[in-house]
Amino acid sequence: MTHxxxxxxLVLHAVRTTGYASTVRIADLLGxxxxxxxxxxxxxxxxxxxxxxxxxxxxxxxxTEAGKAHGEQRLAAELDAVGARADFQRIYRDFLPANxxxxxxxxxxxxxxxxxxxxxxxxxxxxxxxxxxxxxLGELEQRLTAHLPRFSGYHRRFGTALAAAATNPAWITGTDxxxxxxxxxxxxxxxxxxxxxxx
Numbered sequence: 001m002t003h004x005x006x007x008x009x010l011v012l013h014a015v016r017t018t019g020y021a022s023t024v025r026i027a028d029l030l031g032x033x034x035x036x037x038x039x040x041x042x043x044x045x046x047x048x049x050x051x052x053x054x055x056x057x058x059x060x061x062x063x064t065e066a067g068k069a070h071g072e073q074r075l076a077a078e079l080d081a082v083g084a085r086a087d088f089q090r091i092y093r094d095f096l097p098a099n100x101x102x103x104x105x106x107x108x109x110x111x112x113x114x115x116x117x118x119x120x121x122x123x124x125x126x127x128x129x130x131x132x133x134x135x136x137l138g139e140l141e142q143r144l145t146a147h148l149p150r151f152s153g154y155h156r157r158f159g160t161a162l163a164a165a166a167t168n169p170a171w172i173t174g175t176d177x178x179x180x181x182x183x184x185x186x187x188x189x190x191x192x193x194x195x196x197x198x199x
Contacts, residue, residue: 005150011040017186020060084147098133106181123169157183
């Protein structure tokens with residue numbers, strides 16, 4: 001059984017998964033018109049679920065604790081409405097080994113960029129190590145979207161980042177772009193928020 005997530009929940013949830021994002025980025029991420037996203041964000045602000053802040057010369061939205069609690073409540077209801085909690089728990093267990101690989105690989109690259117450690121990582125080897133998690137992500141996304149279509153896009157975004165990283169290592173862990181690390185982090189946050197668990 002599939003279920004289309006309402007736009008207001010999609011917007012609130014995007015603020016959660018990104019951690020901090022502009023209206024335009026949320027609109028691009030969700031494929032929704034910016035005015036629609038802005039309307040839901042302003043409604044969320046009025047309800048005390050989101051707040052807007054300035055950071056590094058731009059403005060973006062973050063989730064409040066009340067917004068986090070409200071979002072988790074709605075996500076739990078959505079998951080139970082489609083009868084997919086057991087499936088999602090299995091998917092999360094299958095996700096964890098790949099998450100360990102991505103976490104260790106990205107950390108190794110971040111340490112290399114900072115000049116920390118005695119054995120700097122090779123960018124090509126780092127990208128190669130992320131191909132197996134990318135393959136698994138394709139399988140996991142199919143299982144996730146069989147219940148909740150809002151999980152679509154992670155595999156495409158991760159693959160796009162890996163392809164770009166082959167010639168520009170900034171796409172491995174860069175925070176100023178849709179890097180492999182950023183996409184994976186958002187997926188992880190999406191899963192734990194949906195299941196109501198901690199990292």
